[in-house]
Amino acid sequence: MAYWLIKSEPFVYSFSRLQEEGLVMWDGVRNYMARNYLRQMQVDEQVLFYHSNEGLEVVGVCRVARTYYPDPTAESGDWSAVDFAPVRRLVHPVSLRRIKETPALQQIGLVRMGRLSVMPLTEQEFAAIVALGGGLEE
Numbered sequence: 001m002a003y004w005l006i007k008s009e010p011f012v013y014s015f016s017r018l019q020e021e022g023l024v025m026w027d028g029v030r031n032y033m034a035r036n037y038l039r040q041m042q043v044d045e046q047v048l049f050y051h052s053n054e055g056l057e058v059v060g061v062c063r064v065a066r067t068y069y070p071d072p073t074a075e076s077g078d079w080s081a082v083d084f085a086p087v088r089r090l091v092h093p094v095s096l097r098r099i100k101e102t103p104a105l106q107q108i109g110l111v112r113m114g115r116l117s118v119m120p121l122t123e124q125e126f127a128a129i130v131a132l133g134g135g136l137e138e
Contacts, residue, residue, distance in 0.1 A: 091133055
């Protein structure tokens with residue numbers, strides 16, 4: 001099983017909105033590396049949800065609900081979409097600053113490749129961020 005992190009500006013699509021809607025088609029990714037990561041995702045893999053621009057923090061966990069398929073919003077090119085479903089919100093959001101201050105997290109894409117919107121994590125990195133957030137809400 002792989003672990004992932006996805007980013008969204010909360011004013012565009014927030015974790016709260018995902019919780020309300022129960023499912024989202026993650027479309028509009030127009031970076032080849034991010035697209036390739038979407039294509040590697042398997043159903044039920046765990047995904048950290050990061051609010052970019054506003055907040056700059058990991059706020060919750062979702063899961064892959066449907067593997068990749070052609071992105072219906074793409075007017076041209078070979079782009080993919082994936083469906084995500086919410087799991088739970090973190091007890092406390094984990095800020096980018098806190099992640100950067102944590103030695104075990106220095107190699108994650110969020111620190112090394114800040115503009116990438118979809119990235120893999122190791123199981124240990126995923127667990128460390130969830131632990132920094134006090135676990136998942138009940």
